[in-house]
Amino acid sequence: MLIDRIWYTSRHPLSYLLRPLAWIFAGLGTLRRALFRVGFKQSIRLPVPVIVVGNITAGGTGKTPLTLYLAKQLQLLGYRPGIVSRGYGGKAQQPLCVSGDSDPLICGDEPVLLARSGVPVFVFSDRAAAGQALLSACPDVDVLLCDDGLQHYRLQRDIELCVVDGERGFGNGALIPAGPLREPASRLKKLDAVIVNGQHDSISHPCLFQMSLQPGEFYSPVNAPRHAWQGLRVAAVCGIGNPLRFFNTLRTLGLVFSEHAFADHHAFVAADLPDADIILVTEKDAVKLAVLADVRIWVLPVIAELTPDLACWLGAEIARLKHR
Template structure:
């Protein structure tokens, strides 16, 4: 894709042509943060701790598997987490409770995967603070909220900020959108509570840094077909995620020979998008949108996050320090 060549090629000429727009993007971001900091734009404090899981680059870095990891491990530690998300690409007009049966056109694809894999309440809305309030009203047992991809959503106040960085692609050419992939300058990392590097290749200096790897699980059929051997069959890999190369590299590491078919992130698939192949392998995120096709050729590769050192235990210790009685939390009107 052209945008990847611009963002991840050193000194690409089109990147320099786009720098004035990057300066404008930076100025608008600075102004927006100042408006929230001074109270000219209202922010909302929710009555439970809020943990934001985000990134400072555009495109996929691994936020979704990390959020699932956190939800599962916080449950194991005795917490009752909930998840809120913007629901990118969804058309919800009000805070929406998401389940595995929700139409991805309403909620977006990632929230359905979050609800299916984490087994915790998931609500989406473009105003994440409103989504959080709706979730807490419906699930008063929830005592900590995970905000998926909300690092730049300053309307929602947060107690902890976690940033996921792509270990392979890093920060590209180091420029802000649209000249580069950065949503915020790299200096933003120093203000975060923790940095999680997904994959090897990028050293990040931070007081609290963690290494994440995505561990492939067992392939499963989208329609529940019995396992079969693929030897001699034509295999195609189809994905619409922020970093298709990560999925393709995972398949290559498993020794699978296939043709690559990459689509834009959050692509809504139709039957016409599926290639002529005997076997089609997809990500769990894409399986959410392909479920309606009920194609027996489609097989899904699940992945799970593994963290070193133990991020969940570190997070639990941080939560113990910041936890306050519900009555002492200040909630502003929305």
């Protein structure tokens, strides 16, 4: 894609042409943060600890698998987490409770995937309002995870976690639209912890964690019987922020396939599916493809693994917040 070539090539000429727009974007971002800081724009503090999971680059970095990991680990620590999300691509006009079979066209694909974990999930463009609605509906929730909320300053937060794509890093280091950065890389210094998805030796932070996404077992959403795939035409289809990561994961499993990448959050229709015997997709894309009930579709789940122990660190941070 052209945008990837612009953002992840060090000296692409279009990046330089877009720099004036990036300066305007940076100025507006600085002004917006200042308005929240001085109280001109109102921010909301919720009565439970709020943990924001986000990134400073556009595109996928692995926030959703990390949010699922954190929700599970918090439950193991005895907490009752809830999740709020914008619901990117959805059409919710008010705070909306999401279930595992909700319509992704209404609430977004990632919230549906998050809701399938059994944790309460609410979506709305105003994450503070979503959090208030969640706590009203689920008063036993005692800690809130905000998926992709690092730049949503209306919701006050207690812990900020940033996920960095270890493969792509910060690209050319420029702000949108000249580069992939939503905020300057210096923003990392103000974060509580940085989680690198993959390897990236140039990133340093006092509280740095390494994340790897381990592939699980393929499954069929319609419970189709699995047979040997040798000799069959296999295709990999995805509409995620970094399709190369999905394709590379499949290659590590020894699979040979044709690649079919769509834009992030693509709304799939039957015509998008290639002529193949087996179609491999991500869990995120499977949410939107479920309506097609295509027996050729097989889903590859991924599970986040963290080193050192992020859950232990997070539990200590929450305990500190509750006793301050």
